[in-house]
Amino acid sequence: MTDPALADVVRFLEARYPPSTAESWDAVGLVTGDPVQPVRRVLFAVDPVVAVVDEAEAWGADLVVTHHPLLLRPVHSIAATTSKGALLHRLVRSGTALFTAHTNADAATGGVNDALAEALGLVDTAPLDPAPAEALDKHAVFVPVADAERLVDALSAAGAGEIGHYTRCAWTSTGEGTFTPSADASPAIGSAGHTSRVVEARVEMVAPRRLRAAVVAAMRAAHPYEEPAFDVLELASWPGTTGAGRVGRLPEATTLRAFAASVAAALPPTSQGVRFAGDPGGRVEHVAVVGGSGDSFFDAVRASGVDAYLTADLRHHPASELRERAEHDGSARPYLVDVAHFASEWPWLAHAARALAQDAAATGTTVETRVSTVSTDPWTGRVASPEPPQALEPTAPPEGHP
Numbered sequence: 001m002t003d004p005a006l007a008d009v010v011r012f013l014e015a016r017y018p019p020s021t022a023e024s025w026d027a028v029g030l031v032t033g034d035p036v037q038p039v040r041r042v043l044f045a046v047d048p049v050v051a052v053v054d055e056a057e058a059w060g061a062d063l064v065v066t067h068h069p070l071l072l073r074p075v076h077s078i079a080a081t082t083s084k085g086a087l088l089h090r091l092v093r094s095g096t097a098l099f100t101a102h103t104n105a106d107a108a109t110g111g112v113n114d115a116l117a118e119a120l121g122l123v124d125t126a127p128l129d130p131a132p133a134e135a136l137d138k139h140a141v142f143v144p145v146a147d148a149e150r151l152v153d154a155l156s157a158a159g160a161g162e163i164g165h166y167t168r169c170a171w172t173s174t175g176e177g178t179f180t181p182s183a184d185a186s187p188a189i190g191s192a193g194h195t196s197r198v199v200e201a202r203v204e205m206v207a208p209r210r211l212r213a214a215v216v217a218a219m220r221a222a223h224p225y226e227e228p229a230f231d232v233l234e235l236a237s238w239p240g241t242t243g244a245g246r247v248g249r250l251p252e253a254t255t256l257r258a259f260a261a262s263v264a265a266a267l268p269p270t271s272q273g274v275r276f277a278g279d280p281g282g283r284v285e286h287v288a289v290v291g292g293s294g295d296s297f298f299d300a301v302r303a304s305g306v307d308a309y310l311t312a313d314l315r316h317h318p319a320s321e322l323r324e325r326a327e328h329d330g331s332a333r334p335y336l337v338d339v340a341h342f343a344s345e346w347p348w349l350a351h352a353a354r355a356l357a358q359d360a361a362a363t364g365t366t367v368e369t370r371v372s373t374v375s376t377d378p379w380t381g382r383v384a385s386p387e388p389p390q391a392l393e394p395t396a397p398p399e400g401h402p
Contacts, residue, residue, distance in 0.1 A: 004365035006097050007035035009042070009063060012359040013099060016352075017111060021131065021242065022104040027069045032088060033097025039063050042356060044349040045372035046342050048098060053087060055374055056096055063097040065352065067105060067112065067345050070098065105348065107131060107242045110355060112291040115348040117246040119266045120289065120310070128245030128288050129300045132237050135209040139219065140202060140231040142177055144189070147224050148201040154222035158215045160207035171204045177229070188224045209234065245290040245297055247304050253285040256335050259308060263337060267347070270340035271379040275314075277323055278335030284308045288334070291344040298322050301334055310337040312344040342377035 004012075010030055022028045031048075043061040045052040048070040056064045070084055080086040091098055105111045107127075117125045139160060143151050155161060156168040163169045177200040181187040190196030207215045212232065220228060254262070257280040264274040286306040290297050294311025295318040301309045302325075319336055326332055353369035360367045 002365050003038040003040050004360055004363070004367060005035065006030075006033050006037050006039050006063065008363070008365065009039045009356070009360070009367065010035070010099065012356055013065065013101060013352075015359070016355055017101040017104040017108045019104055021107050022102060026103045027072050028100050028102050028104050031070055031098040031100060032091050033063065033099070037062065037095065037097065039097070039367055041368045041370070042353070043370050043372055044353045045374065045376065046345050046349070047376035048087065048100075049376050050083075050087060051374045052372055052376065053090055053096070055372055057090075057094055059370065061096055061370075063099060064091075065099045065101065065356075067100070067102060067348065069100045069102055101352070105352070106291060107244060109242055110351055111242075112345050112348040113244070113246045113289060115351045116289050116291045116310075116344055117248050118351075119347040120263060120287065121250060121266075122246065122248030122287055122289070123251060125246045125248035127239070127241070127243030128247050128290065128304060129297060130239035130241075130243035133240035135237060136206050136235045137209050137212055137215075138204060138206050138231075138233040138235055139215055140204045140233065141219055141223070142200045142202055142229040143223055143225075145174060145199050145201045147222075148172055148203055151203055151219065151222050152205070154218045155203075155205050155207070155215055158207070158218035159211040160205040160215050160218075163206065169205065172201045174199060174201050176200070186226055188226065206235070245288060245294065245300070247286070247288045247306060249286045250284065253283055256280055256282045256284050256308060256337075259284045259287070260337055263310060263339060267339060267343040268375065270343050270375070270377045271382040272338075272340045272377075273382070275338040276335060277319060277338075278308075279332060282307070282332065282335055284335065289344075291348070292341055295319065307333050308335040308337055310339065310344075312339050312341040314338040340377050340379070342375065 019028050039062045041059060041061045042063045042065060043056045043059060044065045046067050048066045052064065078085040078088050080089045106113055139155065141151060152168065152170045161167060161169040176197055178195060178197045180195045181190055181192045183192045185192060189198055219230060256276055256278050260274050260276040284307045288301050288304055288306045288309045290311040293313040295314050298318060314336060326334065349371040353371055357367060357369050
């Protein structure tokens with residue numbers, strides 16, 4: 001077993017968390033590092049902060065993979081006079097590469113939201129807000145029967161015919177084609193001015209729309225006719241298997257309070273702890289989760305019909321409005337469960353570390369992985385109210401006021 005190059009590790013990571021699935025505003029991928037440098041040790045962490053770099057240097061990590069970007073917004077300088085610039089200088093000097101998988105890791109199968117759902121024990125999960133599946137074309141080509149297999153091979157080599165875990169998928173039927181070449185034609189079959197009838201195969205294969213030009217070019221190159229007859233049909237779109245958040249169910253229904261307690265036990269401890277909004281004894285079975293800040297998904301959560309929604313960074317007004325709407329509708333749901341941002345994304349680290357080790361081993365290389373032991377939650381303490389929350393008595397207006 002040998003050490004993979006950084007370029008190989010990046011390829012493994014991007015296969016799991018494709019950069020094309022990141023949000024348009026995001027900044028993902030390799031931040032620092034020489035693609036040819038060997039990678040022996042990889043540290044996974046939520047945030048690219050000083051404490052994580054300290055840990056990486058102490059352990060001798062060659063690569064740090066973080067969920068949150070170090071350089072989310074454009075910069076014109078990485079001078080060490082700024083905190084981020086100083087961090088980059090440290091990474092470069094120590095030969096430690098930095099890679100970010102952010103919203104692309106949120107959406108991916110086996111990514112942040114799948115890991116969060118698994119940590120909470122959810123089953124039968126599906127995306128809360130599915131991303132559309134890749135746009136597909138169907139190529140239908142009419143070709144002499146004797147040339148059909150060669151045409152299928154050519155289209156397959158250009159990227160057509162891939163369905164799930166299968167390649168070179170094609171469907172053929174036969175019929176009679178007829179044509180009359182003009183005097184300017186150079187027909188492969190027949191002669192100018194005479195009608196020809198040929199037993200032809202209709203070959204159908206699907207292909208990503210982004211490969212349309214390449215597939216058509218491959219078809220023309222492999223086809224024996226001067227002017228092939230073919231159709232390119234744009235297929236309807238449908239929801240894909242990836243996307244934002246996850247919806248699932250608990251193996252057994254529980255109460256809101258008990259569910260919140262199980263969340264607190266499943267996620268790393270934070271100063272914030274776990275907050276919930278709703279009837280503590282309310283029944284919870286179907287749950288939606290979004291790792292990180294998730295109050296922008298309230299419409300999808302309501303449409304999903306879940307009993308509870310777990311996410312992080314819930315703001316006062318959106319949370320209040322959602323609860324008011326739920327009470328007004330008479331359902332009282334969804335209940336809300338709010339956790340620390342760091343805690344909601346932390347379960348992914350172990351998943352990503354295992355996946356990278358497996359992908360490296362599958363290619364005959366090996367990497368040692370570790371999940372950071374540093375809590376990068378920025379909050380360091382909390383003072384609880386001296387008494388349980390209760391209704392506040394109205395304050396009497398100053399004397400002389402109505």
